[in-house]
Amino acid sequence: MNTLHDTHRPQIRLAREAVLEAAWICTNLACAGSEPAAAVLAAAPALILHLDCAHGDEVAEQCAWALGNIAGEGREACEVLFANGATLPLGRLLMRAAKEHSAYAAHAAICAAWALSNLLFSCPPEAGRLLGLQGFPKGLVAILRGHNSAELTLEVAWLLALISAGPEAHMHAMVKHGAAAAVAGALVSAVDSQEAEDVLDPLLRSAGNMASSAAAAAILGVPHATSVISRIQQHELYREEASWVLANLEAACR
Structure with missing residues (x-):
């Protein structure tokens, strides 16, 4: 049992680090202009999936940041995010992270609230x-x-x-x-x-x-x-x- 646990731990850490780095890339591309932001839309389902904190608050924060940058591109980008169900996971992240006391949780709550504001700015009824x-x-x-x-x-x-x-x-x-x-x-x-x-x-x-x-x-x-x-x-x-x-x-x- 101990051997199995030790063998899997590096793989789990590697997966988390890979997701975090990928989210950072999406965050930077999404604020680099309309064409890079449009390309990042393909990653929206994965970014939304990782808002559940399965890889920790740091990953969730970065994914929310990337989604907020995408939402800042306007109505068309927001419609893609809506279609992929971004609103409720961001809302859950905000509620969950705001109750925690770690630095990453605090940052995740801030990014979630900001991303939601960008979404609602384009489509108020989504509230x-x-x-x-x-x-x-x-x-x-x-x-x-x-x-x-x-x-x-x-x-x-x-x-x-x-x-x-x-x-x-x-x-x-x-x-x-x-x-x-x-x-x-x-x-x-x-x-x-x-x-x-x-x-x-x-x-x-x-x-x-x-x-x-x-x-x-x-x-x-x-x-x-x-x-x-x-x-x-x-x-x-x-x-x-x-x-x-x-x-x-x-x-x-x-």
Whole structure:
């Protein structure tokens, strides 16, 4: 039994390293221009297959990164990824990796959220698949509420902004699971932290998108939340977005 185990271990390690190197190649080719990215589409099924972490979080992270680069090429590339079922494995990777505490898991969660944002940017209705994934809406809100890295919070905030900008039913589903309160809390934290300004843009977009929901407007329109948004409005970079959010909240509360 021991001899068999020792014999197979180098083969398993070699297979993992080969997959990792291949994923790196796909990642680099997918951001090298339209023609190389189109060629990498043939590898999409394999990249999606390895999101399940069978070879570890490092491989899953690299595959998600490659898929995100492919998705960044536009609608046609995204349609190929949709046809190969990329959305749900990326959603599962995000939910799973965000709960772990290793560096590779953290990076895998960031890449998964970013890749999903690239997919939804080309096809917002695809968010319906994600919201149908058991525990995903609640899990996304939990990540936004949690004490995560600034990078993960930023990518999840952008993902929420894209989901809430799509079909109204998707926005209402996120509100139902506490997204408005999570966004309000994240805005307060971001304002109090000088290192978190990048996240203000997607948080404001999420807040403005959700303002059409009476339930969300009731949360975001409370004096404490609006005072924070008013403070952000004084920042020249975010003045337009913050003004839009306040105008939407005012209209919702009439």
